[in-house]
Amino acid sequence: MKVWFITGASKGLGLALAKQLLSQGYKVAATSRRLSDLQKALGEQSDSFLPLEADIKHEAQAEAAIARTVEHFGKLDVIVNNAGYGLVGGLEELTDAEARENFNVNVFGSLNVIRKALPYLRAQRSGYIFNISSIGGLSGEFPGFGVYCATKFAVNGLTEALAAEVKEFGIRVTVVEPGYFRTNFPESDSVRLPATEIAEYKAVRDVQRLHTDSINGNQPNDPDKAAVALIQVAEGAEAPLHLVLGGDAYKMAIEKLQSLEQNFRQWESVSASTAY
Template sequence: MDNQQVWFVTGASKGLGLTLTQQLLAAGHKVAATSRTVNALTGAVGISASENFLPLEVTLTDEESVKLAILKALEAFGKLDVVVNNAGYGHFGTLEELTDKESRQNFDINVFGSLNVIRQVMPYLRAQRSGKIFNISSIGGYTANFAGWGIYCATKFAVAGFTEALAAEAKSFGISATVVYPGYFRTSFLTKESMIGPAYSIAAYEDARASQQAHANDINGNQAGDPEKGVAVLIEVAAQTEVPVHLFLGQDAYDLAAMKIDVIQQDLESWKTLATATDFDT
């Protein structure tokens, strides 16, 4: 197990990313952390740049900005041990409500932002033949049975998909890839500052409106997950020699995953005879 690691964390100015950065620094790890503005990042973390902390202003949708940030991290710390693609935001709205522009913007950050980081960091991890990549998805990246969360869940399903592929591609270089599926944690994720709604709402979607109101008024501030405990698990997992490809985080994430598995198992068995009669006759 590593005693001190060099971490690269995106979306570090709030939520799980902020808590992770603070815990890492308190434990003596080195952290290159990114946010859209350095002032927001240093203000949230509570310190400016130091021997162990490199705050970086990055536009994740700009690959040159990402490339420069990784170069600065390597110049400062000499290597990278753990990369956490945490940046992302929730965009609520039914598939009919959200415009093409709104949907693509959510994918740009939640999916392509992480791919930009992976594309730029892999050459260095391959050269050192080591490294761990954690891509933060959501339990909504495993089960999407929530009215009004289709596009957001689709972005998180994409994160799960490319992480599985990355795990296979990177394994021979001594690099691991893990998709993290957090449940509900008591962060700023569901606040008005972090959760975006549709520009155009359709009143007929009563279930979606009820879900939107429930998340804003009832769930927000009452999430069962403790962010401090959640990131402590992530840090402990990252210290292990062998790490999982799939990491479900929180009891609610485990419960929802089990429900999805049961539904799939039931569908498989119910339709097995018909759905498997597809091979050429021999």
């Protein structure tokens, strides 16, 4: 059976995926910043499960986790860069440190894992990399989510380049863009707020309250079904470059495409006016 390596697997989509894989007989290495969280959620180390404490912001820890996985299971087949967190705050409100930390986890953490996994995947001329982004990586028109969306736009961009770079090695790559799934994402341990809020930003506060008070617990999508979908895609003959998950995300993605087309066509004459 294939060996899956999942970051941020102690909760949310990562946890749902790990449980689904183990129930189907796959071998799973899973990371979290706290080993006890993984053991509580998924159990102790076994022939099929390897819990790993790692902060993927640190390249050495990402490297050690990948190496330990290969040592334990003898190979590595599927990487799921799932670790990340939300950040809600106006661009003026968020400090440099708050914004950079979101990039450190959501973008550079995934890059650390990718860099350390690729030597193994290249050597075996096979493998699959899933980078978990968000519908916010396609559409950024959400007040208060500017930095978070920027991290996910970055994940989308690097995934497109990665897919082109590693195709010749037989490695497949997909960026996953979920909508709202019924996980703990809107809760305090998965979404951070600015240390200092500016009262004038009413639109930002409205969106913030919408997520914490109304959306949380009422998300339309099932994380267990998302896990099934990812396994199905990984086992399929074709690999989508973009995988939108959830009817809500699909609707937003189509609306974004239509908006872009309308925008481009409206300003086509100005766009073409720069030619010699």
